[in-house]
Amino acid sequence: MRSVSAAETAPTISPWAVQAEGLRVRVGRHLAVDGLDLSLGTGVHGLLGPNGAGKTTLMRALATVVKPADGRLQLLGQPVDGRGNLRLVRRGLGYLPQQFGFYPRFTVREFVEYLAWLKEMPGPAIPDAVQRAIDRVGLTEKADARMKTLSGGMLRRAGIAQAIVNSPEVVLLDEPTVGLDPEQRLDFRTLLRELGVDSCVLVSTHLVEDVVAACTDVILINRGKLVYQGTPDGLVAEGGPDDAGDSPAERGYSALLRRHRAEEVR
Amino acid sequence: MTTHPTLDAIARYAGDGPGLDDAAVWSIEVHLENCADCRARLAGSTTDATRTLLDRVAAELDRGVAAGPAPARLRRPWSVLHQRWLVWALLPWLTMTAGVLGCAMLLQEVNPQWPSLVLLLAPLAPLPGVAVAWSRRADPAWELIAGTPSAGLTMLLRRTAAALAVVVPLLALIGIRTGDSLALLLLPCFACTAATVAIGGLVGVVRAAAGIGVVWAAAVVLPSVGTGHMSVVLRPGSVPVWALAAVALAAFTVTQADNYRRLSSRS
Numbered sequence: 331m332r333s334v335s336a337a338e339t340a341p342t343i344s345p346w347a348v349q350a351e352g353l354r355v356r357v358g359r360h361l362a363v364d365g366l367d368l369s370l371g372t373g374v375h376g377l378l379g380p381n382g383a384g385k386t387t388l389m390r391a392l393a394t395v396v397k398p399a400d401g402r403l404q405l406l407g408q409p410v411d412g413r414g415n416l417r418l419v420r421r422g423l424g425y426l427p428q429q430f431g432f433y434p435r436f437t438v439r440e441f442v443e444y445l446a447w448l449k450e451m452p453g454p455a456i457p458d459a460v461q462r463a464i465d466r467v468g469l470t471e472k473a474d475a476r477m478k479t480l481s482g483g484m485l486r487r488a489g490i491a492q493a494i495v496n497s498p499e500v501v502l503l504d505e506p507t508v509g510l511d512p513e514q515r516l517d518f519r520t521l522l523r524e525l526g527v528d529s530c531v532l533v534s535t536h537l538v539e540d541v542v543a544a545c546t547d548v549i550l551i552n553r554g555k556l557v558y559q560g561t562p563d564g565l566v567a568e569g570g571p572d573d574a575g576d577s578p579a580e581r582g583y584s585a586l587l588r589r590h591r592a593e594e595v596r
Numbered sequence: 597m598t599t600h601p602t603l604d605a606i607a608r609y610a611g612d613g614p615g616l617d618d619a620a621v622w623s624i625e626v627h628l629e630n631c632a633d634c635r636a637r638l639a640g641s642t643t644d645a646t647r648t649l650l651d652r653v654a655a656e657l658d659r660g661v662a663a664g665p666a667p668a669r670l671r672r673p674w675s676v677l678h679q680r681w682l683v684w685a686l687l688p689w690l691t692m693t694a695g696v697l698g699c700a701m702l703l704q705e706v707n708p709q710w711p712s713l714v715l716l717l718a719p720l721a722p723l724p725g726v727a728v729a730w731s732r733r734a735d736p737a738w739e740l741i742a743g744t745p746s747a748g749l750t751m752l753l754r755r756t757a758a759a760l761a762v763v764v765p766l767l768a769l770i771g772i773r774t775g776d777s778l779a780l781l782l783l784p785c786f787a788c789t790a791a792t793v794a795i796g797g798l799v800g801v802v803r804a805a806a807g808i809g810v811v812w813a814a815a816v817v818l819p820s821v822g823t824g825h826m827s828v829v830l831r832p833g834s835v836p837v838w839a840l841a842a843v844a845l846a847a848f849t850v851t852q853a854d855n856y857r858r859l860s861s862r863s
Contacts, residue, residue, distance in 0.1 A: 420743060421745050425743045431735075448741060448747070
């Protein structure tokens with residue numbers, strides 16, 4: 331009989347909040363995420379990619395909303411393929427989906443309270459946590475307004491409030507800056523930096539400038555594959571004067587995508 | 597045995613404790629906390645200066661309370677709050693169900709020689725409500741909720757219970773009026789609901805509800821109406837079989853918990 335070493339039986343403590351190896355996720359028959367390797371720790375990670383790159387599908391898989399077709403995915407040190415404690419993992423997650431649905435008759439406070447309750451927060455802690463989350467996204471004045479009366483930017487902020495109400499260890503925000511005006515975007519970048527101090531924040535966006543300004547780490551995917559993972563400065567350094575884009579970061583983004591497409595053709 | 601402080605000690609305590617050391621003041625305070633009689637004696641020993649001070653403080657407090665903001669409104673219980681959207685989503689379907697059952701009851705009263713339409717339709721009564729309760733089209737925050745720890749079979753069962761809470765009393769009331777057996781009205785209803793939830797884990801709740809509805813209509817309702825004789829599956833002798841089926845399907849439902857943990861294109 332093979333002897334088992336102490337190292338093999340010891341609990342595995344992962345420094346990564348999110349760890350994916352060979353992750354594949356299908357949308358119908360289409361393989362939207364194709365063998366992705368990704369390790370994310372504390373900090374703000376910007377997820378970039380063209381339309382149809384697989385960003386939203388990846389976010390859904392990380393939010394444990396859809397089941398990966400293949401590969402290994404660990405969140406907060408727990409496997410999420412059915413063997414781990416999915417419920418425990420979800421208590422540590424905050425998720426803002428791209429298609430943010432809400433109950434029009436609920437007030438902002440009721441909506442965030444409802445999500446806090448679904449996240450199984452202790453009842454007595456909910457009112458204070460809800461108020462804190464609403465204050466952090468700058469919706470204090472609108473806390474008792476019905477969701478149906480809010481503008482697009484305010485709705486997005488209410489969505490962010492529900493995502494952070496449980497002080498999650500992993501925050502997944504899919505297109506959080508849609509509908510925010512320039513001033514709100516600046517406030518949002520500050521909020522992201524604050525969240526990234528002790529959480530793993532993954533922000534999917536088309537706005538390269540937001541990523542460069544607020545993120546510690548950039549992830550670029552295309553056709554479900556990882557193209558680049560590194561610092562915003564590294565992304566900027568990839569671009570040349572002939573690449574498309576209005577800023578050095580956009581030129582770096584374009585250069586990386588162009589090279590990846592050329593490699594795929596070869 | 598409890599030793600009460602003397603009247604003299606209480607009077608001196610009321611007069612800011614002249615002649616009492618710290619230990620005596622502390623001892624009287626502890627005693628007063630637990631002795632209503634001595635508290636009454638203390639009230640009688642209070643000096644005029646203290647009474648004037650207390651009246652002034654009470655008046656100031658009343659003024660402050662009157663001028664301050666209104667007390668915070670007591671929040672509604674979570675259960676009421678979180679089911680509110682569901683009530684709105686279910687309302688049209690449950691109204692339709694009540695209407696159909698009401699029509700069936702009237703037809704049955706007009707044509708008593710027909711097989712009981714209420715009995716034939718009762719198993720299908722909760723299915724629209726169950727389907728709506730777990731439909732991504734009906735729940736606008738579906739994806740958001742699917743990523744929370746509460747999402748899953750327990751949530752579906754809670755929402756199913758909300759639909760049954762309306763349908764079951766309605767069926768019972770109609771059954772009492774038509775004289776149909778309550779067991780035959782409710783057991784097939786529970787069995788079909790459990791089957792919808794169980795099969796819904798495999799093919800989606802909406803599809804399961806639709807499929808069971810079509811099969812029931814084709815296999816039981818139409819033949820009974822066509823022949824004018826109640827189907828054998830709804831005769832009194834079938835009650836134990838329905839009870840067994842309801843229990844077995846409920847047990848099978850529990851095994852489908854994993855299928856309700858994630859979003860699915862079938863939902």
